[in-house]
Amino acid sequence: MATAEDLLAALTLWAGEQHRPVPDAEQLVRISREPDNWSSGTVPDVVAVWTPTIEYLLRQVRLGVLAPVAAAQLPDSLRRPVREPQATNPAPASVVPEAALPQPDPEPEPEPAGQRTKVATRPGVDADPDNRAAVVAALIEWRGRQIADGVQGADAIKDVTLRNLVKYRQTSEEQIRMKLPGSAAGLAGDLARVFAELGVGGQPVTAPAPVHQAPQHSATPTPVVLSGTNPLPDPTPGPTVDPNRLDLTHNDFVAYDFSPAEVSPGGIGITAAPDGVALSWDPWPIAPGQTVIYRVVSGDDSPPYKPEAGDLVTVTTARGCTDGRFLVSAVRAYQVWVHVGPDVAAARMTQPVMWAQGSEISPVDNMTLTEDEGRVIGQWSVFPGTKAVRVYRIPLEGGGTPGDDPQYQIAVGDANLTGFVDADVPRGRRYLYRALAEVEVNGSRRLSRRTQQEILVSVRLTPVADLAITISDADAQFDLKWSTPDTGIVHIYRFNKQPTAGLEREDLDAAALELQGFSEATRIKQPISALDETTSQMLGVPWPQGWDRAYLTPVTVSGGRVRIGTTRVQARPLPPVQAPRLIERFHTELITFGWPSGAASVFAYIGYGNATVEQNTSGAPFAEVSFSAHQRDGALTFPRPLPATGCTIYLVPVAYSAGHEIRGDVTTLEYPGLARLDYTFVAINARPGQLLVRLYLKAESDIDDPPAFVLVHNPDRLPLDAADGRNLSFLNQGFSVPHCQLDRIGRGVNTTDWTVDLTGVEGFLRLFVSDNRRTRRIALLDPKMDLLWLPPAQQGY
Incomplete structure (x- = not known):
């Protein structure tokens, strides 16, 4: 907690x-x-x-x-x-x-009185028409103003509804009215005008049935308003008016007094509709001369405890309706209340009777499927209150309509509320992944409608990684053997120089091989035979005359796709690296050198003390660079800083032959070490009008004998060295000196007693090492530029 x-x-x-x-x-x-x-x-x-x-x-x-x-x-x-x-x-x-600091953007001009729905644009706001988040932020800002002004129904408009209006381009007044609950529907015209002022309108996007939107698990974004061109086509006409619908609200009915009614409830049907859900219910047993009004209400997450406590879906004399609103909770409860009387006016004044009730479960939303190295990853979102999501992997073979057969259910022990990872899916087949949300309703689990997508899982080609070479005593020929892959056949290619590195990382089209030199001319034509059930071999391959080394690359081939395996090389001893040079930056060290002929990689080791070269170059290397990486970068870059106190660097060229590592001669470099420091200045309390700052130093390691530091001021540019400007004096215990000196700098942040009076100083500042003539060098990292520049008329630091 x-x-x-x-x-x-x-x-x-x-x-x-x-x-x-x-x-x-x-x-x-x-x-x-x-x-x-x-x-x-x-x-x-x-x-x-x-x-x-x-x-x-x-x-x-x-x-x-x-x-x-x-x-x-x-x-x-x-x-x-x-x-x-x-x-x-x-x-x-x-x-x-x-x-x-840089000054903030200017405030937008105040809105004229009586135009509270007008949304002003801000300078510098991204006007990209596809920036949905900015449109939603502007709508949330508009809704907040309506709530502050006490506009009825504004507080009933949820964030998810505004997001879905933008997502599905429901921007005309008629479309919006169908999506707003109860009294909020009266704001449809105002909201449509806000969309128009934002330059947003358009052809509605067909949403999955039922239309819903999963919750967004993030804070409300800062209101940002778009300006610019209309990102969507012209709007379409609104829905057809229901002739059985009565234009009544909760206020038009008598208040419910919780009187008991002995009625056997009728049945209700809830089915998917193109734009929401369709409700239908059994007819009320009407007596001659009576009028029946069906008052349909809903509640999100839980049923309304009385009709007027629910969102009014419709008032109708028909036995069905459509709820086109977006789902905004895990479950939406529907109730059908009946008012009966001689006519509509009298029926409105009779106590309502609960006639039918049911619920709609929100499906998973934003379902996506991706494949990552043969694993299928599903992602989606659900509303709070969803207990779990059932996931089915259904093979699409043999035709027919796949059902929710338990044998296809996967990830059974997981809740799957945000998705799933299917790591065991057989490759090379097409599957339908189906998700059904589980929600608890009245003590029992209910399932949502299906959300599903299909995906073709790629064929897995197994690269040959264990090619073994056995050379004859006379080196005139050699034998090969390898583990037989489950799919495809294996071709062996032979080169006198290393093939292009990096091709083995993924499956390729067979046509791409020849461009990389894998042709009929380089393929070994010797017959392949089975050594046993799991091993293949190629015998008596001649050794090319005049070759100092041979590179042998196995390639698995199947269905026009190939997978390059591990290249093996039979090579002579390697020469050392040529002309190594250590290049050092603040947090990066690299070594440039001439590549040793025939090497597959160059290892870098670091050593200390009196250990032998063999001891210092055993085990895992500190860094490594391959031939292809060296061709690309021109250097070996260390993955982390070298020891700050110094060390010896050993460079070892490496090749491989017959499963064994071949090492060339070792080259050594001495690294003296580097102490790294960050510095900054922080304003401290001083007399009015005075700008006094304190020096802070942050060290990556202890520095027992630190050098002196000088602070250089240049009014025109950032100082380039300690002589590029005038030195500012440091203050310590009442004394003013041209430089500061510490007895020791510990690892971490060091709060020094050295201060500098910058009152009236304008221009650029920079700290330099005054004396770096020592075995261990010092490197300083400058802070952000706004701490190194004092603008005119400086009021603080």
Whole structure:
């Protein structure tokens, strides 16, 4: 369970990375201690504008996400406030003051009175017509204003409904009205005008039946409004009006008084419709001269406890209707209430009787299937409350309609709420994957309608990785053997130089082989025979005259596809690498050298002390570069920094023959080491009008004898070296000196006693090592540019 300290850590990390006004340290502490009601009452404006971001961080940490991960993976839409605050608060001490930062975008002009549905665009907003997220954010912003103004029905419009209106391009007034619940339907015209002002409209996209949208597990994005051209075609006409529908609302009926009614309930049918679900029910046993009104209501997640507590689907005299609204929960409960009287007016005033009820289970949404190296990965989303998803893998062979046969069910022991991984699927066949959501209704499990997709799983060609070479005593010929693959046949190709590396990583078209030199001229024509049930062999292959080495590559071939196996080489001893040179950057070291002829790879080892060369070059290498990688990059790049205290580097060329490793002569290089330092300056309290900063150093390793440092100022450009500008004095215990010196720099962050008075300084600053004439060198990493540049009229740092 997340603690207040965990919440505060995430908030502090987020605030420290912002270049805009953010809540101060005291406000962040209060939020972390009251995560459930921090926004109740009056909060400072600088806090209010970051509400979506703060709520997202609190929710992520409380769900178990580590604070650094939650802060680092903040969605881009939440990295800006919903608007600029009316009055900025002082930045926390760890944050660069606002005066030293880029200024925020200008506020949009206020909206004219009486035009609250007008949505203004902001400068610099991406106007890409396909930016659905930005359109949804603008709609959420519009809905928030309606709720704030007390507009009836606005609070009934859920985020998922707005997302689906955009996703399925339901943007005309008639289309929107069919998707909004109850009193919210009266806002269809206003919402259609918002779509028009955003330049969004168009031909509706046919959604799966029933139309639904799974929940989005992320915070509400920062409202962003699109401008520009219409991204969709012209809208289509709205639906046909139902002549049996009565234009009535809950307010037109007598209030339900919970009177008992002895009625045997009628049956109800719920089936898929092109644009939602179709409801039908048994007729009420009507007496002559009576009028029956069917009042259909719904409730998401649970049934309404009275008719007026539910969303009104329709009021009709017919025995059926269509609910075109998007599903917004795991289950939608439907109820049919009956009002009976001599006429419609009298029927409305009679107590309703529950006649029929049923429910619709939301299917999985956004189903996608992908294949990764023979594994089929399914992904989808479901609403909260879904207990599990049943998954079926049905082979599409022999025709017929595949059913939900238990023998095809997979991932039985998993909930599968976000998808599945089918690692055991046989390859080379087409399958239909079917998903059915399980939801508990009235104590029993109910299944949704099917959501399904088909996929062809690629054929798996097994590369030959164990080709073995046996050379005769006279080296005049050799024998080959290998494990027989399950699929395809094997061709062996022979080269006098290494074939192109990297081709063995995936299956290829057979036609692509010849372009890489795998032709009839390089294929060995010797007959292949079976050594036993699992092993093939090729005997008496002649050794080409004049070749110093031979590269033998097995290729598995089947159905026009090929898979290149592991190349084996029979080679003579290798020469050493040529003219090695160590090139060092702050966090990267690499070695350039001339490639040793015949080598497959070059290994790099590091050694210390009095160990022998053989001892230092045994075991796994510190780094490795292949021939193809060296041709591409021109160097061996170390995967991590070399030891900061120095070491000896050993370069060993390597080739392979008959399953054995062949090593060439060893070349050594001495590396003196490098101490790496990050530095930064942080403003500290000083007298008014004074800009005083403290030096912080962060070391990757202990430095027992650090050099002196100088701070150079250049008004026109970033200083290039210690002599490119004037030296600024350091302050320590009341003394002013031209450089600072520490007795020792420990690993990690070092808070020094050295400060610098930057009052009135304009231009660029940079820290340099004053004396680096020592065995172990020092490298400094500059901080962000906004800490190295002081603009005119600087008010803070």
